[in-house]
Amino acid sequence: MPLISSDELFSLAKRALENAGASEANAGQTALGLVYADEQGTASHGVSRVPQYIGHMKAGRVDGKAAASIAKQHGAVAIIDAHDGLAFPACELAIATAVETARSHGTAFVAVKNSYHFGAAIYHLEAVAKAGMVGLAFSNSPAAMAAAGGKRPLFGTNPLAAIFPRAGGDPLAIDLALSEVARGKLMVAAKEAKPIPLGWALDAEGNPTTDPAKGLKGSMAPLGAATGSAKGAMLALTIELIVTAFTGAHFGFEADSFFDVEGNKPKIGQAFLVINPNAMGGAAVFAERVETLIAAMLADQGVRLPGARRYELQRKAKRDGVNVPEALLEQLRGLADQVRKSL
Numbered sequence: 001m002p003l004i005s006s007d008e009l010f011s012l013a014k015r016a017l018e019n020a021g022a023s024e025a026n027a028g029q030t031a032l033g034l035v036y037a038d039e040q041g042t043a044s045h046g047v048s049r050v051p052q053y054i055g056h057m058k059a060g061r062v063d064g065k066a067a068a069s070i071a072k073q074h075g076a077v078a079i080i081d082a083h084d085g086l087a088f089p090a091c092e093l094a095i096a097t098a099v100e101t102a103r104s105h106g107t108a109f110v111a112v113k114n115s116y117h118f119g120a121a122i123y124h125l126e127a128v129a130k131a132g133m134v135g136l137a138f139s140n141s142p143a144a145m146a147a148a149g150g151k152r153p154l155f156g157t158n159p160l161a162a163i164f165p166r167a168g169g170d171p172l173a174i175d176l177a178l179s180e181v182a183r184g185k186l187m188v189a190a191k192e193a194k195p196i197p198l199g200w201a202l203d204a205e206g207n208p209t210t211d212p213a214k215g216l217k218g219s220m221a222p223l224g225a226a227t228g229s230a231k232g233a234m235l236a237l238t239i240e241l242i243v244t245a246f247t248g249a250h251f252g253f254e255a256d257s258f259f260d261v262e263g264n265k266p267k268i269g270q271a272f273l274v275i276n277p278n279a280m281g282g283a284a285v286f287a288e289r290v291e292t293l294i295a296a297m298l299a300d301q302g303v304r305l306p307g308a309r310r311y312e313l314q315r316k317a318k319r320d321g322v323n324v325p326e327a328l329l330e331q332l333r334g335l336a337d338q339v340r341k342s343l
Contacts (some may be wrong), residue, residue: 019336039258062266076108200221
């Protein structure tokens with residue numbers, strides 16, 4: 001796979017999104033989030049999504065020019081309306097609102113409605129850690145998993161992320177989907193015509209499959225399902241309600257698949273919880289407890305801190321470039337070239 005600098009990859013993604021109808025600001029915010037995922041080795045949530053986003057903009061499923069706004073704010077809680085636009089600008093406003101609110105109230109819960117695919121969940125929490133605060137992120141997505149005991153997909157893979165800042169190092173960064181793997185991994189495998197491991201997905205009839213295309217038409221296996229556990233499905237239900245019930249955002253089964261060009265406006269939800277350590281025991285107490293636990297973890301040989309590998313990959317990518325499949329790179333260049341031809 002060819003290497004491309006982060007700056008050049010950002011430029012290609014931004015110009016491609018602008019050409020499809022996104023505003024310059026929205027395209028820039030979205031491209032930053034997608035390139036971040038590629039830098040951290042999460043290609044399923046990176047610039048591979050650009051053609052998908054463009055298809056949805058052209059199909060009227062998402063408005064690239066929509067400007068997110070604060071729909072309601074009361075004390076330490078707020079609702080952001082994405083207005084059926086790209087999720088990155090709406091989530092950036094949500095995080096900025098949450099951090100500012102947590103400075104004065106100690107904590108903040110900010111939810112986003114009428115939203116769209118928000119990329120790697122942990123990306124949105126980086127600004128929280130930089131502010132010295134703890135952050136949690138939640139999102140639902142189009143139905144891909146069944147409720148415990150069921151077969152019909154109702155819940156999305158419903159990612160959750162958490163970030164804990166550290167004074168002298170990378171934050172602890174936890175990011176996971178509640179399916180056995182993120183659905184984007186099936187998308188990548190399908191594009192590359194590669195099989196997936198048994199236990200990742202079920203076909204439309206509810207049978208385990210190694211065919212990613214059949215898995216995309218069927219459902220994802222919830223986390224823990226291989227051992228008969230219902231924990232993944234229960235956590236998905238919890239997040240589904242956290243990001244919808246407070247705002248009226250769509251449930252996963254009310255949003256058409258992100259992997260189809262045609263469909264409805266997804267109107268899904270995201271939510272962010274931000275906690276200011278200074279409002280509780282204080283930053284010094286927080287830092288001491290975090291570092292004490294980290295020291296205990298690292299005393300056990302073989303333990304890797306959550307997020308450590310992703311940050312290592314990101315630094316390497318910023319130094320040496322990002323690996324992008326040749327076919328995708330040519331597709332991005334073609335989409336970005338159209339911008340130059342239209343100027």
